[in-house]
Amino acid sequence: MPADADLRRLVHFSAGDGRIWLAGHRMVLLHAEALSAFRRELMQTIGPLQTRRVLKRAGYAAGQRDAALARQVRPNASSWDQFSVGPQLHMLEGAVQVTPDECHFDVEAGTYHGRFRWDHSWEVETHVRTFGPQSEPVCWMLLGYASGYTTAFMGQQILYKEVQCAACGHDHCMIEGRPAKDWPDAEQIKEDYEEDSMLVRMEDLQAEIDSLRTSLQPSDDLGELIGRSKSFLHAIDLIRKAAATQVTVMLTGETGVGKERFARTLHKMSTRADKPFVAVNCAALPHELIESELFGAEKGAYTGAGSARPGRFERADGGTLFLDELGELPLAAQAKLLRVLQNGEVERLGSTAYRKVDVRVVAATNVDLEAAVAAGRFRRDLMYRLNVYPIAIPPLRERVEDIEPLAHHLLNKFMAQHNKRVAGLTDKALDAMRRYPWPGNVRELENLIERGLIVSSAGQMVDVGDLFAMPAGGPAAVTVSENGQLEQSLPSDMDSLFDDLQRRGISLDALEDCLIREAVSRAGGNLSAAARSLGMTRPQLSYRLQKINGK
Numbered sequence: 313m314p315a316d317a318d319l320r321r322l323v324h325f326s327a328g329d330g331r332i333w334l335a336g337h338r339m340v341l342l343h344a345e346a347l348s349a350f351r352r353e354l355m356q357t358i359g360p361l362q363t364r365r366v367l368k369r370a371g372y373a374a375g376q377r378d379a380a381l382a383r384q385v386r387p388n389a390s391s392w393d394q395f396s397v398g399p400q401l402h403m404l405e406g407a408v409q410v411t412p413d414e415c416h417f418d419v420e421a422g423t424y425h426g427r428f429r430w431d432h433s434w435e436v437e438t439h440v441r442t443f444g445p446q447s448e449p450v451c452w453m454l455l456g457y458a459s460g461y462t463t464a465f466m467g468q469q470i471l472y473k474e475v476q477c478a479a480c481g482h483d484h485c486m487i488e489g490r491p492a493k494d495w496p497d498a499e500q501i502k503e504d505y506e507e508d509s510m511l512v513r514m515e516d517l518q519a520e521i522d523s524l525r526t527s528l529q530p531s532d533d534l535g536e537l538i539g540r541s542k543s544f545l546h547a548i549d550l551i552r553k554a555a556a557t558q559v560t561v562m563l564t565g566e567t568g569v570g571k572e573r574f575a576r577t578l579h580k581m582s583t584r585a586d587k588p589f590v591a592v593n594c595a596a597l598p599h600e601l602i603e604s605e606l607f608g609a610e611k612g613a614y615t616g617a618g619s620a621r622p623g624r625f626e627r628a629d630g631g632t633l634f635l636d637e638l639g640e641l642p643l644a645a646q647a648k649l650l651r652v653l654q655n656g657e658v659e660r661l662g663s664t665a666y667r668k669v670d671v672r673v674v675a676a677t678n679v680d681l682e683a684a685v686a687a688g689r690f691r692r693d694l695m696y697r698l699n700v701y702p703i704a705i706p707p708l709r710e711r712v713e714d715i716e717p718l719a720h721h722l723l724n725k726f727m728a729q730h731n732k733r734v735a736g737l738t739d740k741a742l743d744a745m746r747r748y749p750w751p752g753n754v755r756e757l758e759n760l761i762e763r764g765l766i767v768s769s770a771g772q773m774v775d776v777g778d779l780f781a782m783p784a785g786g787p788a789a790v791t792v793s794e795n796g797q798l799e800q801s802l803p804s805d806m807d808s809l810f811d812d813l814q815r816r817g818i819s820l821d822a823l824e825d826c827l828i829r830e831a832v833s834r835a836g837g838n839l840s841a842a843a844r845s846l847g848m849t850r851p852q853l854s855y856r857l858q859k860i861n862g863k
């Protein structure tokens with residue numbers, strides 16, 4: 313197997329914030345003894361058969377995750393070197409020593425046969441210590457890993473058997489893997505990986521109970537509103553209470569927080585749900601058209617009004633009218649709006665007749681209406697009229713725990729929309745998202761996820777560099793600094809710079825000379841400027857230049 317220096321570099325200890333990373337995946341350094349206690353408890357509570365299945369599937373998931381790294385880490389290597397990432401990571405992770413006995417495969421043709429020798433399996437060590445010598449193999453999690461890894465790597469199901477295990481008195485363990493179709497007893501081996509175990513059945517039953525429970529409850533369609541944070545649930549609670557009444561609602565919040573979605577949800581929860589929901593963006597309509605749009609116009613009411621037409625108020629009759637960016641409404645239209653709210657009647661332009669309308673108004677603004685009133689741009693009486701039931705929609709940075717469920721929901725939505733599948737989001741990507749301040753809120757998250765899906769490779773996981781903007785000249789390495797800020801990081805660039813220098817055999821001295829000469833030449837011989845660009849003083853630079861010239 314090739315050298316594993318590239319894999320070792322993927323491990324980052326971030327002790328300051330309590331995390332360890334393997335590329336984008338969060339890892340945990342665990343006492344083997346703790347894992348051993350966990351295994352013992354599982355054996356005693358759910359029995360050996362279920363324990364075997366649970367651990368095999370846990371190993372399978374780990375193997376799958378590592379397979380996502382194989383081609384990413386060694387993009388140009390031979391297929392054997394790429395495949396070796398799995399066994400090598402398995403060793404690096406401290407699970408077992410792997411020695412290939414024989415291994416032939418052809419991803420294109422779909423053929424695979426592999427035999428590997430295992431020494432020092434942690435599972436043998438712990439199992440035998442607790443339960444004594446065994447008659448059946450016990451390297452369950454390890455075997456699951458091999459199967460998960462190879463299956464994901466080959467793109468077809470590869471099953472492994474442990475043909476001999478050190479727990480049964482052999483000198484070492486030996487495993488053999490083949491495509492499912494090449495094992496006569498494939499069905500039996502597969503059973504361990506199928507989600508039909510007792511635990512899964514219990515889970516299914518629980519899910520069934522949950523769904524029965526929800527179907528018994530009145531329908532409460534939150535649509536695309538997703539969250540479990542306190543501030544989000546508080547806003548939903550206020551929406552739900554408003555929905556049961558006819559109160560005029562004022563939604564406030566930063567741009568991009570999803571005010572229209574909240575308004576739609578309010579509408580769907582209300583008794584008006586089967587009547588129209590009409591949305592108007594006051595900032596998007598030209599001032600001269602806004603009154604006819606809202607209140608309608610009779611034929612000939614203004615130039616271009618060729619026929620009588622109802623306004624949005626009339627079209628929303630019985631339902632809900634959502635007035636977005638209300639602060640942009642011109643003063644003349646504000647006076648008319650106040651009248652509609654007071655009397656429940658609209659007057660079309662060019663008409664003297666009033667028409668009764670039954671509309672619940674939901675207004676939204678991201679500007680401070682108090683300030684607009686003070687500046688004379690908004691009517692105080694209208695503000696009071698609309699501000700009876702204000703609901704503040706929290707910005708995304710105050711809903712950190714909602715980011716992950718939202719991101720997954722959006723990823724699924726865009727995968728369907730773009731007909732492209734990825735394996736999910738890396739822990740590191742999720743972590744960066746939780747720390748990012750989101751000035752553009754949910755809308756920005758939506759854009760980022762869509763972009764991340766598009767730039768990532770199909771079948772791979774969307775990583776932090778796929779999500780956040782790339783600097784010119786290469787993929788971004790984005791990390792989270794000690795104070796929690798997201799920043800471009802150098803380490804991965806440094807890695808490649810270092811590799812490059814090594815490959816070219818450039819020494820530190822030669823590199824320094826070269827940097828100094830280049831800086832001086834780019835500064836046109838201006839030593840002060842060259843020194844600044846190198847972050848040193850002019851005397852320091854002169855001294856080094858003398859040394860170089862003296863060589």
Ligand SMILES: [Zn+2]
Nearest residue numbers: 451477478485
């Ligand atoms: Zn074994």
